[in-house]
Amino acid sequence: MTVKSELTSLTLADARDALARGETTSVELTEAYLAAIESARSLNAFVTETPEQAIDMARASDARRAAGTVGAMEGLPLGIKDLFCTRDVLSTASSHILDGFQPPYESTVTTNLWNAGAVMLGKLNMDEFAMGSSNETSHYGPVANPWRPEGDNRTYVPGGSSGGSASSVAAEIVIAATGTDTGGSIRQPASFTGIVGAKPTYGRCSRFGVVAFASSLDQAGPMTRTVRDAAIMLGSMVGFDPMDSTSVDMPVPNFESALTGDVRGMRIGIPAEYRIDDMPEEIETLWKQGEAWLKDAGAEIVPISLPHTKYALPAYYIVAPAEASSNLARYDGMRFGLRVDGGDLTETYEKTRAAGFGAEVQRRIMIGTYVLSAGYYDAYYLKAQKVRTLIGQDFEQAFGQVDAILTPTAPSAAFAAGEKSGDPIAMYLNDVFTVPASMAGLPGISVPAGLSAEGMPLGLQILAPAFDEMTMFRVAGVLEGAAEFTARPKKWWLS
Amino acid sequence: MRDIPTNPDNLIAGETGDWEIVLGLEIHAQVTSDAKLFSGASTEFGADPNSQVSFVDAGLPGMLPTINEKCIEQAVRTGMGLNSEINLYSVFDRKNYFYPDLPQGYQISQFKQPIVGPGHVTIELSDGTSKVIGVERLHLEQDAGKSVHDQHPSMTYVDLNRCGVALMEIVSDPDMRSAEEASAYVEKVQRIVRYLGTCDGVMAEGSLRADVNVSVRRPGAELGTRCEIKNVNSMRFIRQAIEHEARRQIEILEDGGKIVQETRLYDPNKGVTRSMRSKEEAHDYRYFPDPDLLPLEMEAAYVQAIRDSLPELPDAKKARFMADYGLSEYDARTLVSDRESADYFEAVAKGRDAKLSANWVTSDLFGFLNRTGIAIAESPIAASQLGQLIDRIVDKTISGRIAKDVFEVMCETHQDPDAIIAEKGLKQVTDEGAITAVVDQVIAENPDKVADVQGGKEKLLGWFTGQVMKLSGGKANPQAVNKILRDKILGG
Numbered sequence: 001m002t003v004k005s006e007l008t009s010l011t012l013a014d015a016r017d018a019l020a021r022g023e024t025t026s027v028e029l030t031e032a033y034l035a036a037i038e039s040a041r042s043l044n045a046f047v048t049e050t051p052e053q054a055i056d057m058a059r060a061s062d063a064r065r066a067a068g069t070v071g072a073m074e075g076l077p078l079g080i081k082d083l084f085c086t087r088d089v090l091s092t093a094s095s096h097i098l099d100g101f102q103p104p105y106e107s108t109v110t111t112n113l114w115n116a117g118a119v120m121l122g123k124l125n126m127d128e129f130a131m132g133s134s135n136e137t138s139h140y141g142p143v144a145n146p147w148r149p150e151g152d153n154r155t156y157v158p159g160g161s162s163g164g165s166a167s168s169v170a171a172e173i174v175i176a177a178t179g180t181d182t183g184g185s186i187r188q189p190a191s192f193t194g195i196v197g198a199k200p201t202y203g204r205c206s207r208f209g210v211v212a213f214a215s216s217l218d219q220a221g222p223m224t225r226t227v228r229d230a231a232i233m234l235g236s237m238v239g240f241d242p243m244d245s246t247s248v249d250m251p252v253p254n255f256e257s258a259l260t261g262d263v264r265g266m267r268i269g270i271p272a273e274y275r276i277d278d279m280p281e282e283i284e285t286l287w288k289q290g291e292a293w294l295k296d297a298g299a300e301i302v303p304i305s306l307p308h309t310k311y312a313l314p315a316y317y318i319v320a321p322a323e324a325s326s327n328l329a330r331y332d333g334m335r336f337g338l339r340v341d342g343g344d345l346t347e348t349y350e351k352t353r354a355a356g357f358g359a360e361v362q363r364r365i366m367i368g369t370y371v372l373s374a375g376y377y378d379a380y381y382l383k384a385q386k387v388r389t390l391i392g393q394d395f396e397q398a399f400g401q402v403d404a405i406l407t408p409t410a411p412s413a414a415f416a417a418g419e420k421s422g423d424p425i426a427m428y429l430n431d432v433f434t435v436p437a438s439m440a441g442l443p444g445i446s447v448p449a450g451l452s453a454e455g456m457p458l459g460l461q462i463l464a465p466a467f468d469e470m471t472m473f474r475v476a477g478v479l480e481g482a483a484e485f486t487a488r489p490k491k492w493w494l495s
Numbered sequence: 496m497r498d499i500p501t502n503p504d505n506l507i508a509g510e511t512g513d514w515e516i517v518l519g520l521e522i523h524a525q526v527t528s529d530a531k532l533f534s535g536a537s538t539e540f541g542a543d544p545n546s547q548v549s550f551v552d553a554g555l556p557g558m559l560p561t562i563n564e565k566c567i568e569q570a571v572r573t574g575m576g577l578n579s580e581i582n583l584y585s586v587f588d589r590k591n592y593f594y595p596d597l598p599q600g601y602q603i604s605q606f607k608q609p610i611v612g613p614g615h616v617t618i619e620l621s622d623g624t625s626k627v628i629g630v631e632r633l634h635l636e637q638d639a640g641k642s643v644h645d646q647h648p649s650m651t652y653v654d655l656n657r658c659g660v661a662l663m664e665i666v667s668d669p670d671m672r673s674a675e676e677a678s679a680y681v682e683k684v685q686r687i688v689r690y691l692g693t694c695d696g697v698m699a700e701g702s703l704r705a706d707v708n709v710s711v712r713r714p715g716a717e718l719g720t721r722c723e724i725k726n727v728n729s730m731r732f733i734r735q736a737i738e739h740e741a742r743r744q745i746e747i748l749e750d751g752g753k754i755v756q757e758t759r760l761y762d763p764n765k766g767v768t769r770s771m772r773s774k775e776e777a778h779d780y781r782y783f784p785d786p787d788l789l790p791l792e793m794e795a796a797y798v799q800a801i802r803d804s805l806p807e808l809p810d811a812k813k814a815r816f817m818a819d820y821g822l823s824e825y826d827a828r829t830l831v832s833d834r835e836s837a838d839y840f841e842a843v844a845k846g847r848d849a850k851l852s853a854n855w856v857t858s859d860l861f862g863f864l865n866r867t868g869i870a871i872a873e874s875p876i877a878a879s880q881l882g883q884l885i886d887r888i889v890d891k892t893i894s895g896r897i898a899k900d901v902f903e904v905m906c907e908t909h910q911d912p913d914a915i916i917a918e919k920g921l922k923q924v925t926d927e928g929a930i931t932a933v934v935d936q937v938i939a940e941n942p943d944k945v946a947d948v949q950g951g952k953e954k955l956l957g958w959f960t961g962q963v964m965k966l967s968g969g970k971a972n973p974q975a976v977n978k979i980l981r982d983k984i985l986g987g
Contacts, residue, residue, distance in 0.1 A: 085557045098556070105550060107557060209557040215786035244559050245788050323786050326589050329600020330554040334653075345651075349593055372591070372781035381783060 097356025107209025135163025184434025325368025579614025
């Protein structure tokens, strides 16, 4: 029998195998995680903990196993980003405006996970409506990064918007978590917290039941401790869903089988345009190191050009707010969530939305409303869509020459809370390396690859052609093996 | 815009000269379909408030629209009925505005790339002429819910049953020049969608309603500034609203004023239009392609299969009735006014005299149905029964006069004509012996009148005929009676 304190340090794959061998049970595993969650409340990673439901689900899982039915995620306790609607469980998108909202339905992605046998520990904190790169815009307060530099007692951000997901996986208070990625919201926080975060191709995961931020970009994905864990979990999240018109009806390969450890003969592209001004030396160094690791493993390194890269971020900050301004119109205080009564209809709208939305959400609604307005549509929205097409063409051409692309995940390591929250542009620049693939709908994964001079984790990103997650995982697995990233945060929150 | 010659009959005389009305219509036709455009919720009329609302319709977080293919097919069929181009590639856009009966905060519509492009319909006017009206486009969109303002002194109630129901917005060119033309256009579109089964066209239930764009100008001059009268929901109101609005605009212009472009509402109780919002207050709808829905692409074969399944449409049917049955334009027009009437007529006319059949259907049957308010589909007299009645006239079993009586009984009892004729003993007497006996009796009883006839008053023969018919209970064949009377009195 495994000792309880060791249970939470098992990877998802190891826990799966331990369960299969009967060395532990889902109830035992779940109880260990619930205890860990309780001890880590200072991280503020959860909006809602669901311990009773977790134990019930774990018991049901153990019973299924006893009866011989074992799903791919059987008995594994997960955290769920609070952007996913979960039936009869508070689902807030970390926004005041969704106060008390308990959906009478379940998102397709979480339904798929429960059907695969997984257990829900609770709902994870995030940037409000997934708008943010530091998890500081949440109505439920900021999430702390489990990592902090040696001798520095300040709180560091976990990245965002899937900050609660990243923090909880890194702190080992969930075995894995769901995230969503619109412009980098899985990959950037994964990089900031030393974990793996994978965004599949747009269309792989159903968006049904996921609170919408920017519909043409939003995509769910796994946040895990290893590449193998991500491959296993993604397999249980994806699949065609007739309830989502943008969901893709394609066969789902066995992602775990992509982890051959062999990249010999593969061509890995290094895009020149990702070498941006003011990039910290250590990021540059890590990127070079990644190149060397893959080359040593037998891959061929190919310099490539993605010429429209510099327009990706500005175009993203037109397209995403435009869609958000429309998607968030339904939060009007009429049918669910927060309502602040005014003297008449217009005043009720104004008061409800002024009180219900935080500053960053309001900023993006206003940007989005502006760029779609008569007289500005062509200059902003239409132009941004054209840029988006060009970015997609850049990647298409590149993937004519290479099998995958290697870049840094983020232009810096995690920063201290409050450091950038007053400067939206500085905050937006966090997504400079993740946004282009989002705009093109391509799969991308962040793999922990090293530590900054201050001892904070840094990730490298692998991008692959559309629907070629197999290549993404294959290269990521080799990178992970070469990096041998074994550092773990000190559990300061236990003291 | 097409150049349409000015028809002097349409001009309105003002204080300072003649004016011409220019009209363009947007018809909103509710698609006949079991489910809404983007959700599986029911579309049945008259259900309890908020009983037919899915999570998608209610705009709950994370809900996504998925298109109902039936609605696409119906839009394509309608486009074909309007002689329009079908666009194999079309796009759904979001039209953004806030209102409590619009839960998503946007209406899904089609803006730049509608499913149906330009076409036309031919309207028929009371003076017997016809006119071609251009159709600019047809697009699919969601209906909004219903705000109910009169249930509470300070609150508004919202019923979302209608929210998300598929509408076809049919936009005409500004080709109409009178209230009559406008209502004839709406009637024609109504007839076409009913033939196609794509909209039930019931204006009283709101399943077909029109926005009317009205402007006036001097004959042949540039277009004037238009006002849009929203949501007019009966043919009569359409005519009244146009007449009123045209007069209002002419008065303003003749007083030296200017027309302000605005949206107006017609108040049928007061018979006036009043301002709803001006152009300045108009919404900026911030249209953009709905990212939840991929562009709609149809294969040519799919569209062709729909075309192959189209029923015969009113114009083609009317032409065929005139050519094949030799009917007058008037009778043909009346018979094709709806599919059931046309089908009924054809069932009656099959193997029978077409003109006689048309007369019985249009005057006797339609007369009865109109009087009693019964729809043709619920007619108490089956086409086969009316056909039998006509057969009995033709084979001289009964006279046309007796047939009218039999018809009355059929309306009451729903019996076959043969049964009524037998039961009531109405079979026409053609047996000369029997008629001669009655004729002899009448002659014997009226020697003075016989003398009058023989003295030259031949008109009195009619009186004798009447007496014979009366005594025979109407069953004597009138031609036979006449012949025998002449023979007996005048000696052939």
